[in-house]
Amino acid sequence: MFRIDEIPSMPACKDCFHYTPLTREEGECRIIGKTEADRDKDRCPSRTFRPRS
Numbered sequence: 001m002f003r004i005d006e007i008p009s010m011p012a013c014k015d016c017f018h019y020t021p022l023t024r025e026e027g028e029c030r031i032i033g034k035t036e037a038d039r040d041k042d043r044c045p046s047r048t049f050r051p052r053s
Ligand code: SF4
Pocket: 012, 013, 014, 016, 017, 018, 019, 028, 029, 030, 031, 032, 035, 039, 041, 044, 045, 046, 047, 048, 049, 050
């Protein structure tokens, strides 16, 4: 049984190497431009999610 704060969240734009935050909710992707921080990596329009190392 997981506690709610232990459930791993799906990687999103905010976890991507190409992402620079502008506000808490949105930021700039160096490939597609403006994007949402919480956009699921599977919804990346350019399919270029790359985790920050
Ligand atoms: S490359 Fe895709 S996943 Fe990464 S910040 Fe840009 S839109 Fe988001």
